[in-house]
Amino acid sequence: MTFPVVGMVGGGQLARMTHEAGIPLGLKFKLLSDTPQDSAAQVVSEVVIGDYRDLDTLRAFAQGCDVITFDHEHVPTEHLRALEADGIPVRPGPDALVHAQDKGVMRAKLTEIGAPCPRHRIVSDPADAAAFAEEVGGFPVILKTVRGGYDGKGVWFVRSEADAADPFRAGVPVLAEEKVDFVRELAANIVRSPHGQAVAYPVVESLQVDGVCDTVIAPAPELDEQLAGEAQQLALRIAAELDVVGHLAVELFETRGPDGKPAILVNELAMRPHNSGHWTQDGAITSQFANHVRAVLDLPLGDPRPRAPWTVMCNVLGGDYPDMYQAYLHCMARDPQLKIHMYGKDVKPGRKVGHVNTYGADLADVRERARHAADYLRGTITE
Amino acid sequence: MTFPVVGMVGGGQLARMTHEAGIPLGLKFKLLSDTPQDSAAQVVSEVVIGDYRDLDTLRAFAQGCDVITFDHEHVPTEHLRALEADGIPVRPGPDALVHAQDKGVMRAKLTEIGAPCPRHRIVSDPADAAAFAEEVGGFPVILKTVRGGYDGKGVWFVRSEADAADPFRAGVPVLAEEKVDFVRELAANIVRSPHGQAVAYPVVESLQVDGVCDTVIAPAPELDEQLAGEAQQLALRIAAELDVVGHLAVELFETRGPDGKPAILVNELAMRPHNSGHWTQDGAITSQFANHVRAVLDLPLGDPRPRAPWTVMCNVLGGDYPDMYQAYLHCMARDPQLKIHMYGKDVKPGRKVGHVNTYGADLADVRERARHAADYLRGTITE
Structure with a gap:
């Protein structure tokens, strides 16, 4: 048989769950992982241990792979260009991926194609940050290093010029953005293949706690129907303009215009399976992971529609309670429909060590079940 | 974390799909496989290559496993007893498993507990088989070697005494059974845990072609409601009486009594995930594989109810067309809801190399989609 070999760079939970989704397709999966203990390395047969920042390591890994894709966005752009020059399909390609790697490049491109963004510009120092604050109506503003941030890292909520020194210490360009007075956060997730087919998942609501995704509700409750369509169209347009292949998460702010009408602004882009799409494992006909794999192989995409009226995902964060397996007894007995997804992490x-999904027709019930399970697994509650 | 290690003996597709179902639970999975090319060995991280018929190999494999379970029923009973004596939980245990290993033991036990069976007895030679035929109204009768058969192997449809020589050549006891004039074949699948919790899946219809399962329809169409309940109760009772742990498939004949009333007879037992339960991967809230894992770990079981009105599974058999991956293009484009499950086998x-699942509200449509995909993958049809 001529089943392809998918090379996955990065051994985190996204790689783990992508492997899981690839098993039914009979794919061969090869993993480049930092350590044998990484989340995905625990469950994949063919694992290469190595540093994705080293071009020789990447080149050796790519031998025998039919396509390379990613668990994260940290592989240097020039290395991806080198792999492409070697004739290895890299999906998403470096020209697309740079927009998820560099927030400055992302904002410039989104502005160029007319995608709605918070006001922003690159600032050179704390005084320049203060000048930017002046331009947008005063502090607070958001400062972000253009590279290397995730889950709230590399992002500062800055209240004064004196407060603005930290972001500049890394020697990386700093992007300033207005603090958006948003109603809530949404995500528009789509998957696009090289031949241009694309599917859009329902727009979801994402609730953050301390800058980390806590709960995702699919679809976003009481979302204006027209706005939902606009958000999906926007995500599809961004994917086409940037030539994204695979899963694209467009994190959005929902705001109110001066007329009180709902509107959206783009917050972040991620070009890989994304936390805001984990609900699809149990709540959609085709999961984001299955569709990401199908896209990078240029196979026809699967149906993205939901299988239940409501699906809720809650992340399981590490707490003081180390023995999450013991907590399975309570959680599984209490809710025989609960879907647990653990990542094999200490x-x-x-730390995000897993998530749970629940689904059903009654949103309040579905939310309560997910919340309870996540809190119980973490050890925040004991009954 | 104290996540357990599940030791799986046998590297076939059942092990492959059980591993897939165990990934979300964060379990550690260890595989004893005949070769590195076996279906499960391709996708599992920790693989031991060895012969399950060798006790020393089994003992070494079992080191560090919290529980041992099985892809097949061929491990010698005395080896399982030795592992138990070593203190390793074996699930299902040898006292249960022997009923799935030896058709003579199975029939004797089922008769003892009053489970409805075809008329049967052990026969000693072709003349004795002819005598048995006389007892049940004449040829044809079914002869089965009591050990070593599967998928129609080890089973003979015998029309005369002269026809009855083959089954005796292996030197294994031969069980004679009347040829049941059945309406159709059903399967009642349940999962039972060591602490006695059990869940019953909907009773399904199983269509065989040349003695091999071809199509499974869940639930069995137009099945008498009372008979469905009886079949589930029977499977639960067999599991309790035989102390089965894990998935139990009870293959049934649906017959008509002298009064025309529907009735059931037990055909075969399997104590592991079973082909008649593959539909649960996409059609039930909790798959047979996930529940088998939960049972062998004595975790609370998941909800076995269906997620769609109808789910249909068709096996993909090897044909003349070796390149099934190429066929994905047509199948996925034609049916974006299709679920393909391939086993990585040549x-x-x-040969069973995979299966497809479809689900929906219109049984005719659901059947047509599964049939088309299976035939296209096999190469029987090209459009």
Whole structure:
């Protein structure tokens, strides 16, 4: 048989769950992982241990792979260009991926194609940040290093010029953005293949706690129907303009215009399976992971529609309670429909070590079940 | 974390799909496989290559496993007893498993507990088989070697005494059974845990072609409601009486009594995930694989109810067309809701190399979609 070999760079939970989704397709899966203990390395047969920042390592890994895709966005752009020059399909390609790697490049491109963004510009130092604050109506503003941030890292909420020194210490360009007075956060997730087919998942609501995704509700409750369509269209247009292949998460702010009408602004882009799409494993006909794999192989995409009226995902963060397996007894007995997804990671406070999905027709019930399970697994509650 | 290690003996597709179902639970999965090319060995991280018929190999494999379970029923009973004596939980245990290993033991036990069976007895030679035929109204009768058969192997449809020589050549006891004039074949699948919790899946219809399962329809169409309940109760009772742990498939004949009333007879037992339960991967809230894992770990079981009005599974058999991956293009484009499950096996004519699942509200449509995909993947049709 001529089943292809998918090379996955990065051994985190996204790689783990992509592997899981690839098993039914009979794919061969090869993993480049930092350590044998990484989340995905625990469950994949063919694992290469190595540093994705080293071009020789990447080149050796790519031998025998029919396509390369990613668990994260941290592979240097020039290395991806080198792999492409070697004739290895890299999906998403470096010209697309740079927009998820560099927030400055992302904002410039989105502005160029007319995608709605918070006001923003690159600032050179704390005084320049203060000048930017002046331009947008005063502090607070958001400062972000253009590269290397995730889950709230690399992002500062800045209240004064004196407060603005930290972001500049890394020697990386700093992007200033107005603090958006948003109603809530949404995500428009789509998957696009090289031949241009694309599917759009329902727009979801994402609730953050301390800058980390906590709960995702699919679809976003009481979302204006026209706005939902606009958000999906926007995500599809961004994917086409940037030539994204695979899963694209467009994180959005829902705002109110001067007329009180709902509107959206783009917050972040991610070009890989994304936390805001984990609900699709149990709540959609085709999961984001299955569709990401199908896209990078240029196979026809699967139906993205939901299988239940409501699906809720809650992340399980590490807490003080190390033995999450023991907590399965309570959680599974209490809710025989609960879907647990653990990543095989050691528990550290605040670390994402898993998530749970629940679905059903009654949103309040579905939310309560997911919340309870996540809190119980974390150890925040004991009954 | 104290996540358990599940030791799986056998590297076939059942092990492959059980591993897939265990990934979200964060379990560690260890595989004893005949070769590195076996279906499950391709996708599992920790694989031991060895012969399950060798006790020393089994003992070494079992080191560090919290529980041992099975892809097949061929491990010698005395080896399982030795592992138990070593203190390793074996699930299902040898006292249960022997009923799935030896058709003579199975029939004797089922008769003892009053489970409805075809008329049967052990026969000693072709003349004795002819005597048995006389007892049940004449040829044809079914002869089965009590051990070593599967998928129609080890089973003979015998029309005369002269026809009855083959089954005795292996030197294994031969069980004679009347040829049941059945309406159709059903399967009642349940999962039972060591602490006695059990869940019953809907009773399904199983269509065989040349003695091999071809199509499964869940639930069995137009099945008498009372008979469905009886079949589930029977499977639960067999599991309790035989102390089965894990998935139990009870293959049934649906017959008509002298009064025309529907009735059931037990055909075969299987104590592991079973082909008649593959539909649960996409059609039930909790799959047979996930519930088998939960049962062998004595975790609370998941909800077995269906997620769609109808789910249909068709097996993909090897045909003349070796390149099934190429066929994905047509199948996925034609039916974006299609669920393909391939096993990573080389195509050989008649070999089970995968299956497809479809689900929906219109049974005729659901059947047509599964049939088309299975035939297209096999190469029987080209459009």
